[in-house]
Amino acid sequence: MDSQHIRNFAIIAHIDHGKSTLADRLLELTGSLTAREMQAQVLDSMDLERERGITIKAHAVRMAYIGRDGETYQLNLIDTPGHVDFSYEVSRSLAACEGALLIVDASQGVEAQTLANSYLAINHGLEIIPVINKIDLPSADVARTKEMIEGAVGLDASDALLISAKTGEGVPDVLEAIVKRIHPPKGDPDQPLRALLFDSWFDPYRGVIVLVRVFEGTMRKGQKIRFWWNNRVFDVEALGVLTPKPVEIGELRAGEVGFLIANIKNVADTKIGDTIVDDANPAIEPLPGFEDIKPMVFAGLYTVDAHEHTQLREALDKLRLNDSSFFFEPESSVALGFGFRCGFLGLLHMEIIQERLEREFNLELITTAPGVRYQITKTDGEKIEVDNPSRWPDPSEINKIDEPVILATILTNEEYVGGILALVEEKRGKQKSFEYVTSNRVMLQYELPLNEIVLDFYDRLKSVSRGYASLDYHLAGHWESPMVKLDILVAGEPVDALSIIVHRDFAYERGKALVSKMRELIPRQMFEVPIQASIGAKIIARETVHAIRKNVLAKCYGGDISRKRKLLEKQKEGKKRMKRIGRVDIPQEAFLAVLKVGEGQ
Amino acid sequence: MPLGLYISVPFCRTKCSYCNFASDVFSRAVFEKYVTAICAEVEQAGETAGQMGGLLEHKVDSIYFGGGTPTLLDVAQLERAFVTIRQNFAVTAASEITVECAPGTLSVPVIEGLQRCGVNRVSLGVQSFNDQESASVGRLHKRSTIIDDVARLRSAGISNINIDLIAGLPHQTRDSWQASLNQLITLEVPHASIYMLEVDDDSRLGRELIAGGQKFHAHFVPDEDLIADMYEIACERLNTAGIEQYEISNFARAGCESKHNLKYWTQQPYLGFGVDAHSMLRSRDGRAVRFSNPDSLEKYLAGSAKERTRVSAESAVQEAFFLGLRLNRGIDIQKLLSEFGQNAVSYYMESICELETAGLLKKDGGTIRLTSRGRMLSNEVFERFISVDSAV
Numbered sequence: 001m002d003s004q005h006i007r008n009f010a011i012i013a014h015i016d017h018g019k020s021t022l023a024d025r026l027l028e029l030t031g032s033l034t035a036r037e038m039q040a041q042v043l044d045s046m047d048l049e050r051e052r053g054i055t056i057k058a059h060a061v062r063m064a065y066i067g068r069d070g071e072t073y074q075l076n077l078i079d080t081p082g083h084v085d086f087s088y089e090v091s092r093s094l095a096a097c098e099g100a101l102l103i104v105d106a107s108q109g110v111e112a113q114t115l116a117n118s119y120l121a122i123n124h125g126l127e128i129i130p131v132i133n134k135i136d137l138p139s140a141d142v143a144r145t146k147e148m149i150e151g152a153v154g155l156d157a158s159d160a161l162l163i164s165a166k167t168g169e170g171v172p173d174v175l176e177a178i179v180k181r182i183h184p185p186k187g188d189p190d191q192p193l194r195a196l197l198f199d200s201w202f203d204p205y206r207g208v209i210v211l212v213r214v215f216e217g218t219m220r221k222g223q224k225i226r227f228w229w230n231n232r233v234f235d236v237e238a239l240g241v242l243t244p245k246p247v248e249i250g251e252l253r254a255g256e257v258g259f260l261i262a263n264i265k266n267v268a269d270t271k272i273g274d275t276i277v278d279d280a281n282p283a284i285e286p287l288p289g290f291e292d293i294k295p296m297v298f299a300g301l302y303t304v305d306a307h308e309h310t311q312l313r314e315a316l317d318k319l320r321l322n323d324s325s326f327f328f329e330p331e332s333s334v335a336l337g338f339g340f341r342c343g344f345l346g347l348l349h350m351e352i353i354q355e356r357l358e359r360e361f362n363l364e365l366i367t368t369a370p371g372v373r374y375q376i377t378k379t380d381g382e383k384i385e386v387d388n389p390s391r392w393p394d395p396s397e398i399n400k401i402d403e404p405v406i407l408a409t410i411l412t413n414e415e416y417v418g419g420i421l422a423l424v425e426e427k428r429g430k431q432k433s434f435e436y437v438t439s440n441r442v443m444l445q446y447e448l449p450l451n452e453i454v455l456d457f458y459d460r461l462k463s464v465s466r467g468y469a470s471l472d473y474h475l476a477g478h479w480e481s482p483m484v485k486l487d488i489l490v491a492g493e494p495v496d497a498l499s500i501i502v503h504r505d506f507a508y509e510r511g512k513a514l515v516s517k518m519r520e521l522i523p524r525q526m527f528e529v530p531i532q533a534s535i536g537a538k539i540i541a542r543e544t545v546h547a548i549r550k551n552v553l554a555k556c557y558g559g560d561i562s563r564k565r566k567l568l569e570k571q572k573e574g575k576k577r578m579k580r581i582g583r584v585d586i587p588q589e590a591f592l593a594v595l596k597v598g599e600g601q
Numbered sequence: 602m603p604l605g606l607y608i609s610v611p612f613c614r615t616k617c618s619y620c621n622f623a624s625d626v627f628s629r630a631v632f633e634k635y636v637t638a639i640c641a642e643v644e645q646a647g648e649t650a651g652q653m654g655g656l657l658e659h660k661v662d663s664i665y666f667g668g669g670t671p672t673l674l675d676v677a678q679l680e681r682a683f684v685t686i687r688q689n690f691a692v693t694a695a696s697e698i699t700v701e702c703a704p705g706t707l708s709v710p711v712i713e714g715l716q717r718c719g720v721n722r723v724s725l726g727v728q729s730f731n732d733q734e735s736a737s738v739g740r741l742h743k744r745s746t747i748i749d750d751v752a753r754l755r756s757a758g759i760s761n762i763n764i765d766l767i768a769g770l771p772h773q774t775r776d777s778w779q780a781s782l783n784q785l786i787t788l789e790v791p792h793a794s795i796y797m798l799e800v801d802d803d804s805r806l807g808r809e810l811i812a813g814g815q816k817f818h819a820h821f822v823p824d825e826d827l828i829a830d831m832y833e834i835a836c837e838r839l840n841t842a843g844i845e846q847y848e849i850s851n852f853a854r855a856g857c858e859s860k861h862n863l864k865y866w867t868q869q870p871y872l873g874f875g876v877d878a879h880s881m882l883r884s885r886d887g888r889a890v891r892f893s894n895p896d897s898l899e900k901y902l903a904g905s906a907k908e909r910t911r912v913s914a915e916s917a918v919q920e921a922f923f924l925g926l927r928l929n930r931g932i933d934i935q936k937l938l939s940e941f942g943q944n945a946v947s948y949y950m951e952s953i954c955e956l957e958t959a960g961l962l963k964k965d966g967g968t969i970r971l972t973s974r975g976r977m978l979s980n981e982v983f984e985r986f987i988s989v990d991s992a993v
Contacts (some may be wrong), residue, residue, distance in 0.1 A: 035981050039812045272784040370648060526959060526961075526978065526981060546826075548978065549799060549825060549826050549829035549977060549983075550825060550828065550829040550832065550977045550978065551977070551978050551979070551980040551981050552797055552832075552849060552850075552976070552977060552978070552980060553799065553850060553979070553980060554794075554795075554797060554799060554850035559607060559864075559865045559871055559873060559879040559880070559881060559894070560877070560879045561865070561879070561881070561891065561920060561924065562891065562893070562910050563880075564923070565916075565919075565920075565987065567980075568711075568923065568980060568983050568987045569987055570983050571984055575984075580688055
């Protein structure tokens with residue numbers, strides 16, 4: 001198809017604002033799916049995505065639309081992940097489009113997530129069509145929603161489309177607006193090939209499946225292609241489009257979107273944002289915007305049952321097949337045995353991986369406190385990066401520590417600003433801006449250490465705002481901070497899995513909270529167990545678990561020996577499930593408690 | 602070796618808040634049916650033993666009616682049970698015949714009835730001499746009731762009396778505990794059982810202790826350390842008064858130790874009748890054979906099958922340890938070696954040494970026994986003689 005009849009667009013929306021429902025309606029209207037084929041919300045395919053109401057992997061669906069001018073158009077809907085952890089992937093998906101629908105719930109208004117992605121789209125020069133959804137709800141306030149779109153996003157909302165994706169009202173106008181208002185793609189099909197890789201996943205039968213947007217040239221079946229940043233060469237085995245059922249085609253021309261299969265075994269070879277060129281006739285330069293994304297949040301993953309270690313490795317291998325953004329390497333802990341140090345794009349990404357491991361692979365996991373990667377300059381001038389407390393250098397060897405900082409954008413209602421300001425101040429935030437986007441809607445921008453976000457920031461933000469605050473962030477560099485390693489000692493033995501890196505000013509508070517939590521969780525043992533928090537050799541907090549005084553079964557119910565035996569077995573079984581550090585049995589919950597002890601409590 | 606017989610009577614006037622035992626409050630109409638079932642079971646004892654593969658000794662030297670509250674049965678019903686027992690077993694003249702009684706159920710006619718049955722020992726479920734404490738767990742008697750009961754038993758000639766006390770009842774204090782002990786000592790009974798409150802998680806008090814609440818006085822249960830103190834105080838006071846500890850929770854004047862309960866700890870054969878009653882017999886090759894009755898009245902009366910527990914060679918050694926060590930006299934290693942062989946016993950030697958180092962066990966010539974600290978932590982000790990996967 002000539003590129004004049006192609007429209008590539010994405011949908012930007014906050015969770016639950018109706019992205020998937022609208023996508024389904026569009027598919028239905030263009031006849032891409034019959035009603036029977038339409039399982040609710042086809043775009044979100046993974047169970048987890050469906051449950052959380054978010055899309056984790058991007059997809060691209062081609063639809064044929066006959067416009068009111070009688071012409072047939074090829075519409076490519078490129079779905080984008082909806083969460084802050086995946087902002088790079090979002091940016092690549094947006095880069096594959098010329099326009100975007102900005103969906104805003106008429107009763108909820110603009111949220112931080114929408115805002116961040118809208119800015120991203122504006123920066124990529126996308127044409128944005130504001131779509132106000134859920135106008136059928138009694139609480140819908142179209143005028144206010146328009147005001148917010150103009151105030152917060154800075155878009156003209158006078159010609160925003162008013163729809164109800166649920167009832168279908170106004171949806172045909174959306175299709176027409178896509179054709180009328182979004183530019184057709186530019187690009188010459190006869191130039192050397194340049195295609196943007198914006199998504200990939202592993203298929204057990206076909207190997208890695210890659211989603212591409214061709215910017216220049218034409219990609220053909222049988223062609224030898226090269227991945228620019230990866231510098232690997234593959235033969236194109238198959239090309240196709242998703243309608244959303246996969247349909248194979250012979251070529252993808254400049255402006256088109258589709259999938260590519262090239263006998264690629266490893267999803268790590270298909271870096272998102274990479275440029276695919278013709279191996280025989282390579283383009284001179286790649287498409288802009290490639291970044292080698294790195295994990296930002298790190299944690300140790302261990303199995304509760306040490307025997308499941310091999311299963312954990314296999315599960316991680318399998319997950320990584322489909323998710324090259326997550327990283328792991330073996331680590332061992334005195335307290336927890338053999339496990340893996342894992343890196344994630346963010347907290348949600350971590351939660352998703354954890355949940356998939358537990359749900360799909362039936363593993364019971366212990367996760368150590370999530371942390372970030374510090375840049376440490378040692379006294380001898382050497383620069384190292386440390387994301388694992390167990391590799392933290394001795395304080396005497398540290399000259400300077402730089403910690404990763406994010407720029408957080410928080411959108412909330414006026415009444416919650418006080419609580420949120422107190423929270424971000426407590427979390428060592430630095431204000432960058434404070435703005436009323438409408439008369440009672442406030443946008444805050446803060447620089448915050450990522451370290452403070454990974455612990456309990458989401459939960460705290462949710463509670464101080466009663467859920468009426470949305471957050472978006474992206475990495476904004478590093479700043480120097482006096483971080484220290486806080487160790488927890490149980491009966492004099494450091495428990496490596498409980499060590500955390502904290503800001504010096506918080507160490508005392510955190511140490512106190514941790515040891516008191518540990519005292520509650522560690523059962524009384526046969527001897528007195530001191531629990532201490534220390535920085536280096538200096539003890540900063542101490543609690544004591546007093547020796548157990550009694551553990552007796554007295555009554556003999558008419559010679560019932562089996563009852564006694566069962567109770568003893570249960571007791572012994574319970575201890576087996578604990579982790580033994582030195583002479584002390586520590587229950588699993590103690591390791592989880594570290595995650596739950598925030599400073600503000 | 603003569604048998605011990607245990608008869609379970611799962612009836613109570615009220616159910617104590619900490620109790621999760623099979624006992625409960627039932628209508629009197631059930632009693633008659635129950636006694637009939639017990640008698641039938643006694644008559645079939647030989648057959649049962651055969652089915653279970655155990656040898657049945659005809660001679661009996663202890664009978665124990667436990668509960669529940671056996672004295673809730675009519676005297677005639679108790680007599681019927683005793684007559685049936687004597688018809689089917691040879692009860693020796695020197696037998697210890699115990700009936701557990703709730704204070705307040707021992708009227709003169711009841712005591713006379715018990716005597717006609719040959720009962721020569723009474724165990725009183727006192728738990729506390731403090732009326733508030735008793736009431737808080739749902740017991741109906743007062744301190745004066747107990748004193749009257751003891752006097753009446755004595756004047757009828759039953760002086761072999763046991764009194765149960767529980768350390769750790771709601772509202773109990775160090776002082777009130779001392780007062781209960783004083784009262785027990787003043788009564789000059791020859792036997793006492795001191796328990797620390799054990800609350801079943803699914804008893805009413807247990808649930809309240811977990812979930813919080815005040816209805817069953819969970820809020821007023823003394824803390825663990827205070828309960829431990831109370832128990833230690835009891836050991837000291839009773840020993841001084843000449844009622845010496847011979848088992849973790851049992852104390853007696855010399856010669857008044859309970860014959861029946863000793864059978865449990867020393868793995869002598871016993872046969873149980875009634876709801877949730879347990880039995881242990883020896884098979885022809887000397888191995889222990891354990892079996893038990895259904896644990897609900899309904900199932901028992903419906904004639905549900907007994908459950909047999911195989912005691913593997915490994916379990917038998919373990920039982921010898923964790924039952925025998927309950928006794929203050931401890932266990933005779935030499936005896937154990939000759940019974941179970943070198944290999945089976947030496948497997949536990951490392952644990953024994955560790956426990957000795959930890960001050961929980963004491964080796965004394967050929968005997969090992971719990972130290973007083975070991976008694977308080979006996980489950981920690983016994984756990985070492987259990988292997989989780991040996992349960993069959």
